Amino acid sequence: MVVGKDRLPTFKDIPQLPTVRAVVKEGIRHRSIVAELGIARKLDQDDWHEEYFIPKGTILHSNFSAIFSDRTLYPDGSVYNPARWLGPSYPTYREPLSIYPNLTGFTSFGYGRRACPRTNFTDRTPTVMVARLAWAFNIKKQIDPVTRKELPLNIKYEPTPNPKPEPFSARFEVRDEQRAKMITKEKEKEDLKDPLFVEKR
Numbered sequence: 208m209v210v211g212k213d214r215l216p217t218f219k220d221i222p223q224l225p226t227v228r229a230v231v232k233e234g235i236r237h238r239s240i241v242a243e244l245g246i247a248r249k250l251d252q253d254d255w256h257e258e259y260f261i262p263k264g265t266i267l268h269s270n271f272s273a274i275f276s277d278r279t280l281y282p283d284g285s286v287y288n289p290a291r292w293l294g295p296s297y298p299t300y301r302e303p304l305s306i307y308p309n310l311t312g313f314t315s316f317g318y319g320r321r322a323c324p325r326t327n328f329t330d331r332t333p334t335v336m337v338a339r340l341a342w343a344f345n346i347k348k349q350i351d352p353v354t355r356k357e358l359p360l361n362i363k364y365e366p367t368p369n370p371k372p373e374p375f376s377a378r379f380e381v382r383d384e385q386r387a388k389m390i391t392k393e394k395e396k397e398d399l400k401d402p403l404f405v406e407k408r
């Protein structure tokens with residue numbers, strides 16, 4: 208047990224939460240928030256890549272979709288599978304799990320001098336957010352009001368090159384009363400610390 212029932216997950220827990228890091232990284236890999244063809248670059252001089260001549264002025268894309276379909280690294284690339292970062296049988300597995308998986312140098316953030324400067328932010332804040340959601344809630348499929356059976360998850364994505372999911376419904380159930388009280392207490396404590404906080408009336 209890393210966190211326990213008596214407190215919320217914090218940044219200090221991140222090294223002990225490889226599964227949460229894997230969930231975040233796999234989400235970013237599976238459905239990039241950036242165009243699936245990467246950010247376009249224009250060559251300012253003639254260049255060669257292996258046997259390919261690429262003339263000055265060519266527009267190049269680092270094709271994230273194709274890179275993440277490379278079977279040598281991602282044998283089941285089309286599947287959302289956080290285990291690929293956690294299990295030694297996967298080619299993407301790396302130790303120690305107190306550090307990996309992380310987002311440093313990850314394809315989804317681009318390459319070279321213009322690569323995304325905020326992988327460090329993404330490694331931390333969304334990880335703690337996901338850890339807190341998992342700490343607080345059982346997240347379940349919606350129930351059909353007539354049959355009382357779980358409805359299948361039907362997540363659709365916007366038809367754009369950098370799609371986000373369309374709204375879908377799910378059930379968030381607080382895991383227990385103690386956690387419900389702690390969430391309210393923590394929120395009040397954080398509001399008091401926030402110099403920009405304005406109480407809604």
Ligand code: HEM
Nearest residue numbers: 235240241246315316317318320321322323324325328329
């Ligand atoms: C899941 C989270 C994110 C992903 C996948 C992502 C991905 C990317 C990608 C692919 C690029 C283009 C890199 C290239 O040209 O090769 C980029 C650029 C950039 N990103 Fe992010 N990013 C993320 C989060 C953030 C956050 C949280 C910030 C700021 C707080 C940020 C700020 C920037 C900036 C300023 C650039 C432009 C850098 C430049 O052109 O020199 N990104 N990002």
